[in-house]
Every structure is written in structure tokens, then in C-alpha cells.
Amino acid sequence: MYKENNKKTFLTIVLFAICSLSIAQKGKIDAIYSGIPWFDNNGKTVSAHGANIVKENGKYYLFGEFKTDTSNTFNGFSCYSSKDLYNWTFERIALPVQKSGVLGSDRVGERPKVMKCPKTGEFIMYIHADDLKYKDQYVGYATSKTINGEYIFRGPVLFEGKPIRKWDMGTFQDSDGSGYIITHSGNLYKLSSDYKSVKEQVVKDMTTHCEAPVIFKKDNTYFWLGSSLTSWERNDNYYFSAPSLKGPWKEHGIFAPKDSLTWNSQSTFVLPIVGSKETTYLFMGDRWAFPRQNSAATYVWQPLMVSSSSISLPDYKPSWKIDITKGTWSPSKMNYTEIENSDIKAIQYSGNWSQDNLSKISQSNSKGDSFSFNFKGTQVGFYSTSKMDGGFAAIEIKNKKGKTVLSSTIDMYCKYTENALRFLSPVLPKGNYIITVSVLGEHGNWYKKDGTGFGSTGDFVTLDKIIIKN
Numbered sequence: 001m002y003k004e005n006n007k008k009t010f011l012t013i014v015l016f017a018i019c020s021l022s023i024a025q026k027g028k029i030d031a032i033y034s035g036i037p038w039f040d041n042n043g044k045t046v047s048a049h050g051a052n053i054v055k056e057n058g059k060y061y062l063f064g065e066f067k068t069d070t071s072n073t074f075n076g077f078s079c080y081s082s083k084d085l086y087n088w089t090f091e092r093i094a095l096p097v098q099k100s101g102v103l104g105s106d107r108v109g110e111r112p113k114v115m116k117c118p119k120t121g122e123f124i125m126y127i128h129a130d131d132l133k134y135k136d137q138y139v140g141y142a143t144s145k146t147i148n149g150e151y152i153f154r155g156p157v158l159f160e161g162k163p164i165r166k167w168d169m170g171t172f173q174d175s176d177g178s179g180y181i182i183t184h185s186g187n188l189y190k191l192s193s194d195y196k197s198v199k200e201q202v203v204k205d206m207t208t209h210c211e212a213p214v215i216f217k218k219d220n221t222y223f224w225l226g227s228s229l230t231s232w233e234r235n236d237n238y239y240f241s242a243p244s245l246k247g248p249w250k251e252h253g254i255f256a257p258k259d260s261l262t263w264n265s266q267s268t269f270v271l272p273i274v275g276s277k278e279t280t281y282l283f284m285g286d287r288w289a290f291p292r293q294n295s296a297a298t299y300v301w302q303p304l305m306v307s308s309s310s311i312s313l314p315d316y317k318p319s320w321k322i323d324i325t326k327g328t329w330s331p332s333k334m335n336y337t338e339i340e341n342s343d344i345k346a347i348q349y350s351g352n353w354s355q356d357n358l359s360k361i362s363q364s365n366s367k368g369d370s371f372s373f374n375f376k377g378t379q380v381g382f383y384s385t386s387k388m389d390g391g392f393a394a395i396e397i398k399n400k401k402g403k404t405v406l407s408s409t410i411d412m413y414c415k416y417t418e419n420a421l422r423f424l425s426p427v428l429p430k431g432n433y434i435i436t437v438s439v440l441g442e443h444g445n446w447y448k449k450d451g452t453g454f455g456s457t458g459d460f461v462t463l464d465k466i467i468i469k470n
């Protein structure tokens with residue numbers, strides 16, 4: 001669980017502060033893109049990790065951890081809203097850092113989950129609070145009359161008069177309106193009718209680990225997903241199924257191809273999108289990027305294949321569309337002009353870039369090295385290879401007056417080598433721009449309590465191809 005901040009440089013703070021668009025987005029995002037930073041209506045990175053989604057009055061509300069780029073201390077829980085699941089409006093910090101207590105500024109706050117209590121009509125947010133070493137685990141709750149808050153923190157969710165001392169936590173609302181809390185190690189608690197305390201423990205210590213727990217239901221089958229315990233590192237998540245919440249729970253093993261590390265993500269929620277024709281099950285996963293969790297941690301949202309007794313994520317869909325009225329999904333084709341990394345007339349490299357003979361990817365690990373590209377259009381992005389020795393890259397887009405319109409950071413670390421879309425800008429007013437991507441000379445590392453180290457071994461930034469749209 002425990003990880004330590006590695007490099008807190010002045011640059012980190014400056015980059016975090018400017019990690020935003022100075023102009024609002026001009027057009028709409030047209031699909032769900034996994035593994036790239038998303039930008040909200042203000043041009044700021046969407047920061048909502050360990051999230052869940054609640055639909056209310058035709059809108060989707062996303063709640064999650066509002067991260068910083070500098071440390072793991074609690075920075076509030078965010079709320080965003082969207083009508084299409086592609087474009088997100090920042091509503092507010094739904095539950096801010098408290099002056100003191102279990103959600104104070106010297107604590108950890110994780111995995112907020114909101115449910116609407118059918119009996120009272122109140123919105124209840126469940127949270128995991130802890131000390132910085134994850135030794136003071138605690139499941140608490142906050143309430144609000146409106147979905148977007150501000151939520152008032154009320155204290156622990158009591159079970160037999162005592163707080164639930166667990167870390168990773170999720171929630172599940174059954175079709176009969178009953179609410180449940182799930183925790184790591186296979187514990188399931190049924191809430192009382194006002195959703196503010198536990199009525200009974202339904203499942204106890206079903207398994208070891210099973211962090212980032214998720215339960216959802218299709219027809220008469222319940223599915224329970226979770227991850228192994230590797231801190232911010234991704235692993236092959238696995239699942240159980242049962243005909244009733246009480247069990248018997250059958251273990252099925254992993255649901256994404258072995259060693260894909262759940263397509264390099266960790267589960268946090270499954271949202272059934274019920275439409276007039278079908279139901280699509282939205283798998284929501286986190287691709288963490290400690291310590292730059294605000295700017296560089298991304299989302300892996302995929303359509304989960306669900307049969308009556310099994311689930312799977314058979315392939316990775318970098319971009320796909322969902323019709324929320326019909327409940328159907330479809331792959332999305334990216335129609336962009338491509339510029340290969342070898343096009344040195346179009347791309348200006350500065351510093352010690354080399355081309356890998358086999359993969360034909362340009363790469364550098366020297367701090368300050370960069371590549372730049374001038375373009376006319378509305379959108380720019382690029383593909384590159386994430387790998388074991390990948391590091392952080394800084395991205396800057398300037399308009400023709402030299403004004404910075406976007407600054408961002410991305411992470412090129414992955415435990416396996418993965419070539420994919422790494423960045424896609426918001427839709428900008430049509431014009432002339434220059435994008436510059438620089439090697440930050442930093443990478444993520446973190447440690448579990450037992451001293452096991454995780455993370456990258458180098459600072460490499462790579463480029464496969466740039467893409468633009470007119």
C-alpha cells in the first residue's frame with residue numbers, strides 16, 4: 001500500500017500550476033479515449049480517480065480523487081458532469097479537505113463512491129480515509145441533498161458500533177434499492193435503509209487482497225472484480241461470480257489477457273448503461289502515474305463483455321463510442337493526418353534523439369530534449385511507446401502569437417511495451433499552432449510498506465507518429 005513521494009522539484013509545482021488550457025475548448029470530444037489525459041470545460045485535467053458514476057436527471061456525475069502532482073495527501077473529492085460520457089464539466093470539489101480529522105490535509109482520502117438513498121432521497125458519499133502510511137484505515141461517509149454537493153462529512157460508517165477498518169472500498173446498489181459497501185479481502189456489508197450504517201455483513205474475508213473491489217449485476221448474476229496488491233502498479237485483475245450476494249462466489253481468474261495488466265489499469269467501477277436496445281457495461285479503470293497523479297494519471301474505460309456467467313476485456317479499444325439512448329457501443333475510427341517520426345522536415349528534434357532500429361521509434365532520455373511540430377488545424381496528438389524505462393514528458397501547445405494554450409504532462413512508463421495514443425489535445429479554434437514535447441528527466445517510483453519497489457527504470461520519451469485534424 002504505502003508509497004513514498006520521490007522527486008518533488010520546483011518544476012513539478014510550476015508544471016502543476018500551469019497544467020491547464022488558457023482558452024476554453026471550442027469543440028466536442030467525440031468518443032471515449034483511454035490512456036490519455038482528458039480536459040474539462042475549463043481546459044483543466046479531469047482529475048477523478050478511484051471513481052464512480054451516478055446517473056441523475058439524464059446526466060452522468062463522476063466522483064473521484066482530485067489528485068495533485070506532488071504528494072499523496074488528501075486534496076478533496078471532485079465531481080464532474082456529462083451528458084455523453086465524453087465531455088466533462090467540472091462541477092466542484094464535492095468534498096473538500098477538512099480543517100482537521102480523518103480527512104485533514106495530512107491524511108489520505110481515496111475511492112469516493114456516491115449512491116442515492118431511495119428511502120431518504122439523500123446522496124451519500126462513501127470514502128476510505130487513512131494516515132499517510134495506510135495504518136489508520138477507516139470507511140466514512142458524507143451526505144448532500146444535491147448530487148454535486150457540497151457533501152458534509154459525517155464520520156465513520158459503523159458496523160456493530162465500530163468503524164470499518166479497511167482500505168480499498170467500493171459500493172453496489174442492487175435493483176431492490178439495497179445499498180452495499182465492499183472492501184478489499186472480500187468483505188461485503190449491507191447498509192441500513194438510511195444508508196448510514198451497516199445492517200449486516202453479508203460476506204466475510206472471502207479472499208486475500210482483491211483491492212479496488214467492484215460489484216455489478218447482469219440479470220441474475222453478480223460479478224465481483226478486484227486487483228492484486230501492488231500499490232499504484234497495475235496487475236492482472238480477476239473476478240468472481242455468484243447467483244446471490246451471499247454466494248457461493250465462484251472464482252474465475254483474470255478477465256483481460258494475461259500480462260496485459262488489465263490493459264494497464266486497475267478496476268474502480270462498472271457502470272451499466274441501460275438503453276432502449278441493449279445494456280453496455282462500462283469498465284472504469286485507473287492508470288496511475290505516481291507522483292504526477294493529477295496531470296499524468298489517466299483512465300482506461302472499456303466496454304466490458306458480459307455473458308450470463310463470465311466477463312472479459314478481450315482487446316484494447318483506444319477509442320470507442322457509446323449511444324447512451326440505445327445503450328449500444330461501437331468502435332470509433334480516428335481520421336487524422338499522420339506524420340511519421342522519421343519526417344525530419346516536418347518535426348524539429350532538439351538534443352540527442354535516436355531511432356530504435358527495430359521499432360523505428362524516436363527516443364531520448366536526456367532532460368530538456370524535445371521535438372516540436374508546427375501545424376494548422378483544430379487538434380493535435382501523438383502515438384508513442386510506453387515501456388519499462390519510460391518517463392514523464394511535458395507538452396506545450398502555443399498559438400501563432402506565442403501564447404501557451406495548453407500545458408500538460410504524460411507518462412511513458414508501462415511494465416510491458418505498449419504502442420498507443422498517448423496524447424490528444426482538446427478541439428481548439430482552427431489556427432496555427434506549435435506543439436513541443438520535452439523530456440522531463442523524471443519517472444515514477446514508489447514503494448510498498450515492505451520496501452518492495454515499483455515503477456520505471458528510466459526517463460525515456462518516445463515518438464511514433466504525430467496526428468492532426470484540420
Ligand code: GAL
Pocket residue numbers: 001002003050110111168211212229230231232266
Ligand atoms: C492501491 C490501491 C489504491 C491506493 C494505492 C496506494 O493498491 O488500490 O487505491 O491505495 O494502493 O499505494
